[in-house]
Each structure stands twice: as structure tokens, then as C-alpha cells.
Amino acid sequence: MISREEVRHIANLARIKLTPKEERKFQKELASILDYVEKLKKLDVSKIEPTTHAVWVENVLRKDQSFPADPKVREKMVEMAPDQEQGWIKTKAIL
């Protein structure tokens, strides 16, 4: 069973603010989902390797070269930022 405290803690880790009502609701729903996945504990997986991707390749390499991007695409990407100045993305001071 996941506690209210734990819900608050992970919401903080995930940078999501919850109202007290949402905390209660998510606590209940997460508990029910976690209860459902409990089933996985029945299996002995001590000798099993984990799968991260269902593809059969590893170490996809290429030459360490830079490719010039289309300056218009760059411009448009910066334009998509909610706050910007002179081609830079603006944010709140962190210090």
C-alpha cells in the first residue's frame, strides 16, 4: 500500500503539484494498479537477463561529425519557447 507521504514525495520528484483531493485520488488509484502488478512477484527471475529494447542490435555508431542544421529550423525551434530574447531561451534565475 502506497502512503499519502509517498505520493507527495514522488509528485515532488516528478515536479507535479497535487491538490489534497488529487493526492487522495492518485493514492487510491496507484494502490490499485500496484496491487495488480504484485503478480510479477510470483515469478522467479533470479537467473533472467533484463530486456531494455526488443531490438537485436547494440552500439549503433557513426562518425563523430557535426551536421549543420538549417538556420530556419533553429530559428523556429527557439520561437517555440514560451519566453525568449534575441534568439535565446529565457528562464527564471537559478542562483
Next chain:
Amino acid sequence: MIPSNLTIARAHQGLIKKEFSAVELCQAFLDKIKKEDKKIGAFLTLNENQALLEARKIDDLISQKREIPILAGIPLAIKDNILVKDLRATAGSRILENYIAPYSATVIKKLKSQGAIILGKTNLDEFAMGSSGENSGFFKTKNPRDLSRVPGGSSSGSAAAVTADFCCAALGSDTGGSIRLPASFCGIVGLKPTYGAVSRYGLIAMASSLDQIGPLSKTVEDSEILFGAISGKDPQDSTSLDPKIFKPPKEKKPEAFKIGLPKEYFIGGLKKEIKEILDFTIKKLKDFGLKIEEISLPHTEYALPTYYIIVPSEVSANLARYDGIKYGRSKVKEKIKNLIEVYFKTRQQYLGEEPRRRILLGSFALSSGYYEAYYLRAQKVRTLIGKDFERAFKKVDLILTPTSPTPAFKIGEKQDPLAMYLSDIFLVAVNLAGLPAISLPVSKEGLPIGVQFIAPPFLESRLFKIGKILEKI
């Protein structure tokens, strides 16, 4: 007059035989969308002017008697989590309500290189999280076959657009059934390709180790045409693969295919209408001369719990980027002192309930003290699920299952998140194992129901072969 229910193949014939022009074809779909989409809600954005402009170019080519590719002038709909340059891409989320794609996804570049026409962007469950189409941040899409029911999700708008005849075909994405479930609920064909067969570059990521783009179409032939157009290795997606690295087995005639029925999929009993349609399909295949045998996929019951650890974990990482700084809706310009408060308030206001639920679940499964018990364990069970299929495909060429445990349900019927997750019970194992699978419509009357065929990696060709047989018999 443009004939109704045009497939890609039929529309191509119409264009080259000059039964109608590309502009007329495009206009006919746009008119129909404008007239009828209010009650269905398939589209989030229409691309009217650009679509007509591009159709005109195709007409020029035709009038110059130039040979045109099969997709030239063909109007398609695109799920709104796939980027089309200069068009809005919301992924069904309010947080991306104002986001204009600065570049196109690789699949879009490939379609456009053939001259395909993008009619617009279709609705979806927010960030492709949902099984019904009800989780969109904008509005619910309805099932064109019965407006009181859901179309299935998360590629809800793409499935509805194909079913309502708003386009020839559409692209969707499938992380745990998001192409196949709506295809089943709407009575159309939906293909989830092998993981790595289609580039994910320009697909807004949900769960990166599972997401694949694929076609929703009126026929198996169209599914094959679109898959052929969008697949292939892409240097922009290091998980995309050249199918040639697999030595394809010597293919038998489709009449000699052996089909496996996994017994675990039938434990606990199926709903009567699903069982009937499956028995009917099995009988037809047997009459055609195909061999059907029972197989076992012993870890089937663990697929959905595994999926609901792995997906939220990847979601919590992928959605960290929606912080109100780089793009999308934001609180950064409001009078807030700290950067961290910008994150908190932006994500609280603009991310919907299901994305937040999955972010929380994933953050929990990955957090210190729980990582091994949940995430690592799920990844190990994922290995076992993959091995089940490997073993099964030593005995049979294809696996047959129902696509969904029920036909399309009523809008508002499933309020509990876990009950909604169970809609994908027959579908998620395929994504965990990275396999290709297709949902084919089999019911001729009543609410549509699909059956699913699963093939070994990179053998989509087998799915098309069996699909064409089933269309005929």
C-alpha cells in the same frame, strides 16, 4: 462525382485514368470532413490550403503524362503525435496546444516524397495514453459506426477518419495496442509493425522501447502499400533496423501456413460475441486448408502488469521535457520567483490526468528502494515474454488471437483506470516482444470486432498474406 469509400489502390486508379483530379479528390474529403466531423471529432487540425496546393502539383504531373507513385495525390490523415513541418502538433495535450512542428517526421518525409497529401492531424488520447479516445485534452472522438460508443484509442481520430471515409487511409502509433484496438472497434485494418521497422524520428515519444508508427486502412492491400512507403532504416533513429539483417526464412505458400492458438488467451472464457467471431474465423481458415494448432505462451498473464511498469517508467522520463521552458504552454512569464515553481505549476495546469497518473507511477517504480522490485523485475519478465513467442514461432508461422475482449464500449462506461488498461490485454505482449501484428475486421454485421494475427520479427509480409486470404474467404 467521387466514389465513396475509396482505398489508396482504387483512388490511384481513378487519378491515373482521370476519373477525377487530385484537387477534386482532396476537396471531396475536405468537404465531407467540414460537413460531418462536428459529430465525430476525428480532426484536431485541418491542412486545407496546403493540401489543395499540393494536390494541384500532382494534377500538373498527371496532365504532363508523367508516371506517378502510388501515393501521389492520395489524401491521408496523420495522428497528431507525428510531426508535420509547419503544422500544429499537440499530441492531444493542452501543454502542446500552441506547438508548431519545426520539422517533419521521417515517415512524413517519406510519404511526401511520393506526393501523398496530408489532409490534417487527428485526435488522440493525450500523449497516446488511453484505450478509448476519451483522454484527449481537447474533445472526445466518437465511433462513426455508433456515435454513443468510443472509437478505441489511442489512435482514435485516425481510426474514426478512415471509418467515416474522411480520407483514404491514416497513420497512427501503437505502444500497447493503440493502432489495433481502434481498428477492431471501428472495423478497419490496423498494423503494428516490428519494433525498428519504421523510424520513430519525429514521433512524440511516449514509451520509447515500445512505440511504433503504423497504418490504419480500409484494406490489407492499403496497409501493405503504406507500410512499404514508411518503413526502412533511418540514421535519425538508432533503433530502426534494416530488415535485411534478418535472413528471411524460405516462405511457404500461404495455404501451408500453420496457425497457433495460444491457450492462455482463452482462459477464463471469452465474451460470447468474441468467441463466435473467433470460431467463425477459425472455421473459415480450416475450410481453406490451413492447419490450426493449440500452442502455449505461458507468461501471458504477466504481460499487462509488466507493461504497466515499463510504460509509466519510460513515460516519466519522456514527459520530463514538458517543463514550460522549451516549448508549449507555460507559467514562465507569470510572477513566479523560482524556476522549480514554474515546473510545478506548468505541469499541474497543462498535463492531463492520465499522463500525470503514469508519470507518478513511473517515478515510483524508478525511485530508490523500488527500482529493483518493480522496474528491473518487469524488464526480466519482459525477457520471458519474448522467449515465449520465440518458442511458439518454432512450431507455427502465425499466431491468432482476438484483438479485444469486447466490442466498442459506451462513452463514459469505463471510469476506473485499471478497467481501461484491461482493454489491451491481448495486445501489449506483442509490443513487449517487438513483434509485428495486424488487426483484421471480421464481423460483417453488428458492432465491428477484429481478430489479431502476430508474426515473427520483420515478417509483416505474412500478415498481409493471411489478411488477403481472410478478406477473400
